[in-house]
Amino acid sequence: MPELPEVEHLRQTLVPLVVGRRVRRVRLVRRDVVIRPGDPAGGFSRSGLVPATHTVPARELLSGQRITEILRHGKQLAIIADSGRVLCVHLGMTGRLLHLPARAHRPDHVHAVWTLDDGSRVLFRDPRRFGGLWIFSGLEELRGARWSALGPDALTITSHALRSALGRTRRGVKAALLDQRVLAGVGNIYADEALFDASLHPARRADGIGSDGCVRLARAIRTVLRRATDAGGSTLRDYADARGAPGAFQRRHRVYGRAGLPCARCGTPLESALLAQRGTTWCPTCQPLGSPLTIPTNPETISRERPLSLHEERIFSSSSPLV
């Protein structure tokens, strides 16, 4: 679930708790969540590429070092130490970084624990293990080996940059948005939400949405990501910030998870299908596949809902909150 807003909100809640602190010790519970340079790309032991028994020196996991900064690109975090060493955290589907006071109970599926100089701890918890920890000797190595493969960060994407990225591919626009090499940070939830806000059908050809479509889409992406970040992200099941607090943006989803329910803008039942191997929901009226669009496209306009009918209110109140 963690997409850009969840990762950014996590970063913002983590910074005041850990930046300036020294790592007193590190305990690595599952060694195979750690990937080092030279390991085959994405080489987890479960795919048979890296021995699960390889040892990881504690200093590579920032033991003894002071945390100076936490950066983010797309859905990935970089924890920087005063030694220059970098720990890149990727949460995957169910990953979390949780900050716990000194003697709090430790939950299950914790793969790594950093004990800080104030006695508090940071836990890396990831039941499904789609996430991981990437170790780098410096920020330049991280950028060269890993972040260079990512597209521009979605939170600040310009229409010009988006057009240049989408213009290079003939795939559906949703498939392109999910490709982190095209744009970094958008996942399934916010792809659907942004396409709705921009009145673009998810199956429209990425290189065919035009400069007008790119302007609307770039604005919709920035707006929905910023609002979701401010709301603490979307919590459907697993996500929580560094302090364990769930997000609130799931209550403001327009299309994601609402297949069959009436469109908040026009009332048409939302459609869903499998696109780019992902469950995809859209409004067949507001997001037509064909002709150019004449419906409201400003996200500010969209956020003002028309009054709901009694029938709709019943459906809405029974289907939310999604937690």
Place this chain on the structure above:
DNA sequence: CACCACCCCTGGACGC
């Protein structure tokens, strides 16, 4: 090179 199907993993939802 571009694109797509498949796979990794686990817990929750659902049917019987």
Place this chain on the structure above:
DNA sequence: TGCGTCCAGGGGTGGT
């Protein structure tokens, strides 16, 4: 209540 089955999806890999 319990058990089996299906599903969610980020992103790497390998096939077309």
